Amino acid sequence: YSFFPGRPIWPAHRRDLTYAFAPENPLSNEVKAVFARAFARWAAVTPLTFSAVESFRSADIRIGFYAGDHGDGEPFDGVLGTLAHAFSPPSGHFHLDGDESWVVSGDLRSAPLAAIDLESVAVHEIGHLLGLGHSSVEESIMFPTITSRTRKVDLAADDINGIQELYGGNPNGNLSPPSSSTTPSVQEREMSRNGAA
């Protein structure tokens, strides 16, 4: 794991963070639930909490889908290439490339080449919003690339070690990450195979 230069984090008095979606992006509850699951994965291993609010302007974290030049000096490049970016704390800007083919649910193995799993990218970008940089550990969420038609949403030990170095652990112990109701993770499939689920 790595951190941004200077190791910026959300200050101690801001541990209960709010997030909102750009009003110009009308999103279904199903899509909003994807982000809620992504936030919950980080909340499970930190003292941070995340709650959705309506007011985009006053939210700590502001999420928007934008295409091309969207005013932050980091224009998106159309289909594939750069998928999203998020800024270090306490900026809270979380931008996704509106030209991508974001997939909310289903078996990605049968998807077209350009399909990108929304939750996978959301979990990665939230890591940036909280202060993590990129990691060379390929299994980690914070590895910079993701193959299309791939789902990777489970925090790896590297991710957890990194975020807990910044914020400490969850005071209630590391909670189980939320499971997706659509596509089982590798871990979930393993558990199911072993009868542990």
Place this chain on the structure above:
Amino acid sequence: HIFPNVSSIPSWLNKTTCAWDQFKKLKGCRPGDRFNGLSNLKTYLNRFGYIPSSPNFTDLFDPLLQSALKTYQTNFNLNATGLLDDQTLAQIQLPRCGIPDIINNSTSMNSGQPTGRQSPHFHSVSH
């Protein structure tokens, strides 16, 4: 474009290409070569923190590009040859996060910590 389910994605997206596909043609380029498209690769490596900014990148496979490729390969757990081999080009073409891997010359990815999780070994000069 948000698709609630995989089955709702139009099949024509199978033919989608991205700008980084152009890097395929760079396979086999070696130091000293001048090849149309290397300047675009330098722009890519600059964007993600591997090459300092320049007003105009050339199409020459120069030592700066070779060094940047070695750093990139180290960060992505590839053989640090400084050459444009298949694995490196495949990695470069993958979709990725827009945040640079190296910011302000500091990184803790592989290239920044050769001996484990210690402070990055960077030399700094105060002005």
